[in-house]
Amino acid sequence: MHDVGKSKAKVAAERINSRVAGVNVVAHHCRIEEKPAEFYKQFTLIVLGLDSLEARRFMNSIVCSFLEFEEDGKPKLETIKPMVDGGTEGFKGHARVILPGFTPCFECTLWLFPPQTKFPLCTLAETPRSPAHCIEYVHLILWGEQRQGEEFDTDNEEHMKWMYTKAAERAAQYGIQGVTYQLTQGVVKNIIPAIASTNAIISAACVLEALKIITLCSSGLNNYLMYMGAQGIYSVTVPYERDPGCMVCSPGVTFEVHPGMTLQQVIDKMVSEPQALGQQELKGPSLSYGASHLYAHGVFEEDTRPNLAKPISQLVPEGKPSVLTVNDKKLAMPLRVQLKWAATENGENMKE
Amino acid sequence: MDLLPQIRIWGPHGQQRLETCKIALLHSTPTGTETLKNLVLGGIASFTVVDDAKCTAVDLGNNFMVGPNSLGEARAKVVTETLQELNESVAGSYIEESPENLINSNPQFFHQFTVVVATQMREQELVKLDEICREQKITLVAVRSYGLMGLLRPSLPEHCVVESKQDTMVDDLRIHQPWPELRDYAMSFDLDRVDDFTHHHIPYVVILIQAAEAWKASHNGTLPQASKDRSAFKDMIKGMKRKIDGVPIQEENFDEAAKAAFHAWTPYTIPSEVNAVLKDDAAHAELGPHSSTFWIMVAALKAFVANEGQGTQLPLDGSIPDMHSTTEQYLKLQHLYRERADQDVTAVQAHLASILKCLGKDGTSIGRDVVRHYCKNARSLRVTRYRPLKEEYSKDACRSRALGNALGSEGEAGTAALYVLLRAADRFYSLHGRFPGSPGSDVDDDVPALKAAAHQLLGEYGLGHQTIQDDYIMEMCRFGAGELHVVAAFIGGMAAQEIIKLVTCQFTPMIGALVFNGISNSTCCFEL
Numbered sequence: 009m010h011d012v013g014k015s016k017a018k019v020a021a022e023r024i025n026s027r028v029a030g031v032n033v034v035a036h037h038c039r040i041e042e043k044p045a046e047f048y049k050q051f052t053l054i055v056l057g058l059d060s061l062e063a064r065r066f067m068n069s070i071v072c073s074f075l076e077f078e079e080d081g082k083p084k085l086e087t088i089k090p091m092v093d094g095g096t097e098g099f100k101g102h103a104r105v106i107l108p109g110f111t112p113c114f115e116c117t118l119w120l121f122p123p124q125t126k127f128p129l130c131t132l133a134e135t136p137r138s139p140a141h142c143i144e145y146v147h148l149i150l151w152g153e154q155r156q157g158e159e160f161d162t163d164n165e166e167h168m169k170w171m172y173t174k175a176a177e178r179a180a181q182y183g184i185q186g187v188t189y190q191l192t193q194g195v196v197k198n199i200i201p202a203i204a205s206t207n208a209i210i211s212a213a214c215v216l217e218a219l220k221i222i223t224l225c226s227s228g229l230n231n232y233l234m235y236m237g238a239q240g241i242y243s244v245t246v247p248y249e250r251d252p253g254c255m256v257c258s259p260g261v262t263f264e265v266h267p268g269m270t271l272q273q274v275i276d277k278m279v280s281e282p283q284a285l286g287q288q289e290l291k292g293p294s295l296s297y298g299a300s301h302l303y304a305h306g307v308f309e310e311d312t313r314p315n316l317a318k319p320i321s322q323l324v325p326e327g328k329p330s331v332l333t334v335n336d337k338k339l340a341m342p343l344r345v346q347l348k349w350a351a352t353e354n355g356e357n358m359k360e
Numbered sequence: 361m362d363l364l365p366q367i368r369i370w371g372p373h374g375q376q377r378l379e380t381c382k383i384a385l386l387h388s389t390p391t392g393t394e395t396l397k398n399l400v401l402g403g404i405a406s407f408t409v410v411d412d413a414k415c416t417a418v419d420l421g422n423n424f425m426v427g428p429n430s431l432g433e434a435r436a437k438v439v440t441e442t443l444q445e446l447n448e449s450v451a452g453s454y455i456e457e458s459p460e461n462l463i464n465s466n467p468q469f470f471h472q473f474t475v476v477v478a479t480q481m482r483e484q485e486l487v488k489l490d491e492i493c494r495e496q497k498i499t500l501v502a503v504r505s506y507g508l509m510g511l512l513r514p515s516l517p518e519h520c521v522v523e524s525k526q527d528t529m530v531d532d533l534r535i536h537q538p539w540p541e542l543r544d545y546a547m548s549f550d551l552d553r554v555d556d557f558t559h560h561h562i563p564y565v566v567i568l569i570q571a572a573e574a575w576k577a578s579h580n581g582t583l584p585q586a587s588k589d590r591s592a593f594k595d596m597i598k599g600m601k602r603k604i605d606g607v608p609i610q611e612e613n614f615d616e617a618a619k620a621a622f623h624a625w626t627p628y629t630i631p632s633e634v635n636a637v638l639k640d641d642a643a644h645a646e647l648g649p650h651s652s653t654f655w656i657m658v659a660a661l662k663a664f665v666a667n668e669g670q671g672t673q674l675p676l677d678g679s680i681p682d683m684h685s686t687t688e689q690y691l692k693l694q695h696l697y698r699e700r701a702d703q704d705v706t707a708v709q710a711h712l713a714s715i716l717k718c719l720g721k722d723g724t725s726i727g728r729d730v731v732r733h734y735c736k737n738a739r740s741l742r743v744t745r746y747r748p749l750k751e752e753y754s755k756d757a758c759r760s761r762a763l764g765n766a767l768g769s770e771g772e773a774g775t776a777a778l779y780v781l782l783r784a785a786d787r788f789y790s791l792h793g794r795f796p797g798s799p800g801s802d803v804d805d806d807v808p809a810l811k812a813a814a815h816q817l818l819g820e821y822g823l824g825h826q827t828i829q830d831d832y833i834m835e836m837c838r839f840g841a842g843e844l845h846v847v848a849a850f851i852g853g854m855a856a857q858e859i860i861k862l863v864t865c866q867f868t869p870m871i872g873a874l875v876f877n878g879i880s881n882s883t884c885c886f887e888l
Contacts (some may be wrong), residue, residue: 055721137691199365200365201368203369203402203857204398212850238525240871243856
C-alpha cells in the first residue's frame with residue numbers, strides 16, 4: 009500500500025533488483041515518446057506491455073525504422089530488432105513475436121484491431137436508451153457546455169461525482185434505469201476489465217518467447233498466439249504473413265528523384281506531390297538517412313540547413329536502394345521512402 | 361484495494377464467493393506460489409502453505425517469493441510472508457510439514473479447505489489425495505511444471521454453473537415466433553401513415569415482425585429459407601424506407617433490421633449443452649430431497665419447456681440489445697419483454713412449487729429472485745464433471761482412444777507426447793527415486809529408460825502401435841524436471857484462472873487434463 013503514488017517503473021525496478029541477485033533493472037519514469045530512437049537501438053530485444061494501439065504503433069515504427077534492406081529487398085539480419093508484444097482483456101489475451109522484415113509488424117496486421125465503437129451523437133443528444141448513453145452525454149456534451157475551459161480529469165473525485173449526478177438526472181428524465189457510480193466510472197474511464205491470472209498467463213507467454221529468442225533454447229512462436237479463457241481454455245497460434253507493401257516494415261514507397269536534384273528540390277517535390285508517397289498532405293518534412301539527419305526541423309535545423317543546397321546523390325549513395333525516413337507534422341508516423349533514381353536531364357541512365 | 365476492474369468481470373456476488381474461499385497450497389516452489397499469488401490478488405479469504413523444505417540457492421534462481429536474505433529459512437514461512445504483502449485482507453498461514461506425510465497420516469487436515477492446490481506432485485501421491493478430497497467434496501487442482509511443459513488437472517465430481525456468461529449468444533428476441541402481445545404491438549404500427557420522425561425511429565423488432573408477416577402473406581405462410589429468398593427479404597426491408605423523388609432516405613433502423621433479418625427466419629433453439637443438462641439423470645431419475653437447488657431448478661425448467669415452452673422454448677431472457685429508436689418506443693418495447701419474462705418466471709415458480717412438494721420440501725425454500733436468475737440464464741446453464749484421477753491413470757478406465765487420436769493428429773501429437781512422457785517420468789521416479797536427466801545423472805543412460813517407460817505405458821493402454829518421437833524423449837530428459845519460473849508462471853496463471861471460475865461459479869471451467877507445450881507455446885485439453 010505504501011507504494012501507491014510512486015512511479016510504477018521505479019517501484020518495480022527496486023523490488024526486482026532487491027529480490028533477484030545479479031540482475032540490473034533501470035527505471036525510466038517518462039513517456040515512451042520522450043526517448044529518442046537511439047535509446048531503443050541499444051537493446052537486444054524489446055518486450056511491450058502497452059495499453060493502447062497508438063503506443064504499439066509508435067514503438068513499431070521506431071523499431072522498424074532500424075531495418076535496412078539488401079538490394080534484393082530482404083532485410084539485413086543485423087538490423088532486425090525483435091519485439092514481443094502482449095495484451096489482455098478479461099479472460100482473453102494475445103502474445104506475438106515480431107521480427108521486423110520477417111514476420112508481420114503492427115501496421116501489416118492493423119486489421120486485427122476492431123474499430124472502437126462510439127455512440128452516434130444524435131442518440132446521445134436526442135434519443136438516449138441505455139444508462140451508458142446518459143453517461144456519455146454528460147461526458148462528451150454536457151461537460152463542455154456547463155464547465156467550459158475545465159479539462160475533465162478522471163482521477164478527480166469531484167469531477168466524477170458531478171458526472172454521475174448529471175447522468176443520473178438525465179436518466180431519470182428519460183425513465184432509464186441503471187446509472188450507478190460504478191458504471192459511470194467504467195464508461196468514462198474506459199476501464200478494461202483486468203484479471204491477474206490472464207495477465208500472468210500472457211506475460212509468461214511473452215517472456216517465454218523472449219527467452220527463446222535470446223537463448224535459442226527451443227523453437228519460437230510463429231507468430232501470433234490468441235488465448236481465450238472464459239469458456240474452457242482455448243489457445244490458437246496463427247502464422248500471419250507480412251504485407252509486402254507495408255508502409256512501415258517493407259523497403260518503402262518508391263519516390264523518383266534525379267541524382268542532380270538538390271535536397272531542397274526533393275523536399276519541394278514531396279510537398280507538391282504528396283500522393284506519390286501515398287499521403288494527402290505534407291507540410292515541412294524532415295528527412296533522415298539511416299542514423300543521420302539530412303534535413304531536420306527543430307534542434308538540428310541550423311546544422312542541416314547547408315544540406316538543402318547539395319545534390320541528393322551526394323547525400324545518399326546512388327546505385328543501391330536508398331531508404332529514407334520522412335517525418336512530418338501531417339504524418340501519423342515516420343514514413344519509409346525508397347529513392348528511385350531516374351534518368352538524368354540529358355537522357356543518361358545514371359544507375360537503376 | 362481497488363478491485364473495480366475484476367469485479368466488472370465476476371460481479372459482487374462472485375467476489376463474495378472468492379472472499380469465503382480457503383485455499384491449501386501443497387509445496388511452495390514457483391508452480392505453487394505463482395498460482396497462489398494470482399488468487400491472493402483476487403481476494404480469497406485465506407491460504408495455508410504446506411511444505412517442509414528450507415530455502416536453498418535453487419529457490420533464489422526461480423522463485424520470486426524468496427529473497428537472498430531467506431536462505432536456510434522454512435520456505436513455507438518465507439513465501440507466506442511475501443504473498444501476504446500482496447493483499448492485507450487475505451489471511452495467510454503456513455505449516456512446516458510434508459504434504460505427502462499429511463496425506464498418509466492425517467487426511468483430516470484437508471477437510472478445512474475449499475480448494476486444495478497440489479503442486480509438483482507425482483500421480484502416485486495425487487491419486488490418494490484425490491480420494492480424500494472427493495469424499496469431502498473439496499475441489500482438488502493438480503498443477504505441475506516440468507522443463508518447458510506444464511500440466512493442469514482439476515478434479516471434482518460435479519460443477520454446476522448458472523451464469524456461464526456466454527458471449528456469442530444470439531439476442532433472445534423471439535421474432536421468428538412472437539408471443540401474442542409482442543405480435544399485436546408490432547402490427548399496431550401503421551408504417552404508411554406515421555410521420556417521418558416516427559418512421560425513422562421504429563425499432564427493428566417491429567420492422568422485422570411486420571416484414572415477416574408481409575412475406576408469409578405472399579409466400580403461402582412460409583419464411584425465406586433459400587439464400588436468394590433471404591436476399592430478397594432483406595431487399596424488401598430496405599424497400600420499406602421512405603423515399604424522396606424515388607431515392608430512399610437514410611433510415612438507420614431499417615439498415616439495422618436488414619442486418620438482423622436472420623432473426624425472422626431462424627427458429628429459437630435450446631443450446632445443445634443446455635439440452636444435455638435438461639436430460640441429465642440428476643434432474644430426472646436421481647432427483648430427490650438431497651438434490652441441490654441447481655438440479656431442482658433444472659427439473660422446473662424442464663417442466664416449463666414441456667408445457668409453456670411447447671417442447672422447444674426456455675423461459676424468455678427478457679433483455680433486449682440497444683437499437684435505433686426513440687427513448688419512449690424503446691422503453692415500451694423493453695417493458696413488453698420484461699413483462700413476458702416475468703410471466704415465464706411465474707410459470708416456472710408454479711412448476712417448482714409442485715416439484716418441491718413432491719420432494720417433501722418447503723415450498724418457499726427457493727425464492728422468486730433465484731427462479732428469475734435461472735430463467736434469465738437458462739441458455740447459459742453448464743455442467744462439468746471431472747473423472748477421478750484413479751480412472752484416468754487406470755489402463756482399463758482411461759479413455760485411451762482419445763489419447764491415441766491425439767497422438768496421431770498433427771496439431772496435437774507433440775503435446776500428447778509430453779503428456780505420456782510426464783506419466784512415464786513419474787514411473788521412472790518410482791523405479792529410480794529421481795527423474796530422468798536430473799542433475800548429476802547421465803542423460804544418455806536415462807533416454808532409453810524413459811523411452812521404455814513410455815512404451816510400456818502406451819502398451820498398457822492398447823496404444824502399442826503408437827510411437828513417441830525420439831526428439832521429445834530427449835527433450836524430456838534434457839529438462840531434468842527443472843522448474844522454470846516462466847513455465848510455472850504460465851501454468852500457475854491458468855490454474856488460478858480455473859480456480860477463480862470454479863469458486864465464483866461463473867464462466868465455464870476447462871475439462872480434463874490441460875497440457876501446456878512450451879516448445880510450441882500452445883495448450884491442449886485431453887479428456888481422459
